[in-house]
Amino acid sequence: MGESMTVPFLDLKASYNELAAELDTAVLRASRSGWYIGGAEVETFEAEFAAYTQAKYCVGVGNGLDALILALRALDIGAGDEVLVPSHTFIATWLAVSAVGAIPVPVEPISGSYNLDAASAEAYITSRTKAILPVHLYGIPADMDAICQLAKKHRLAVVEDAAQAHGAKVRGKRIGSHGDVVAWSFYPGKNLGALGDAGAITTNDTTIAQRIRKLGNYGSSVKYFNEERGINSRLDPIQAAILAVKLKHLDAWNTRRENIAQHYTRALAHLPITLPQVPAWAEAVWHLYVIATPQRDLLHASLTKADIQTLIHYPVPPHLQRAYMDVGASKLSLPLAERYANEVLSLPIGPQLDAEHVEKVISVVADTSTSTNS
């Protein structure tokens, strides 16, 4: 114990082990059904996830990036259109906009938060702007009331990137239908994670739900009759069976994350580091516990030396990625996104992280932060 104890960033094997009996039963059932695309497993999960997210419809798709792309396509967003996106986010948010031929227009976060600032977004709206694409980053919801109000005023669509926010709430209402379409990822490391790639969209709009189901199935509603140039992006029945099992445990697992987050917040509050802020109207689900400090690299090194795994979400902001070099994105002035890339550090958090590990993280962060700032 003590010195030699490795603290994993997120132990996916432990997550599987805890539910192994239930998960194995579900996989066997799906395998033995003889039905391997669509069907009962997918329909059951879609109905349960729609109910959980308080949305009318859920359509399973192949992954989170496809969910975003299909959401934009279902809203007829394409070549030449502009979509407001956060400057500080995972690259998939931007890539989805680029994939449909539209232009991602970055908006900086609210100071003291990591989410898109609706107030400063207004200045970026032009005659070409078609949608706002907020991300509920790290599991802390964006202010959907402010964002939807702005969208309504300018007749813009709202697509939410909820890949990190399964179960989060805004003013008591679950993420799932504040915007026109909500895109979900069930990548294994998410709060609700499959044992492989998977994704979904939720919406209250019948037309959008039907269009996304068609677009993700070759643009076809009736086999071999193709109304649109769609893609193949469907939720795998085996993953759906797995997700239905894990959905039943999501709230309990989010509560465990919440307890760890509260413990970190209490224990680290006196240190000269920035802790995550959750607005009073929000319920976060702690996909990540992200701290920020100008001494990030030093802290990262101390934690690594102590066998504590940490990650940086994200080390390079989208506008500085080589993928966006040809459009001159690096010339944009996005000081907050650039500062966060240099200062943020994600501490270990997850439903299977034990108390002893949490204590070890706290003690190394406390020792390092005190000695580097005194």
Ligand SMILES: *Cc1c(COP(=O)(O)O)cnc(C)c1O
């Ligand atoms: C994980 C993630 C995605 C993409 O999901 P995939 O299933 O990996 O395609 C999109 N946006 C955000 C914010 C994410 O964290």
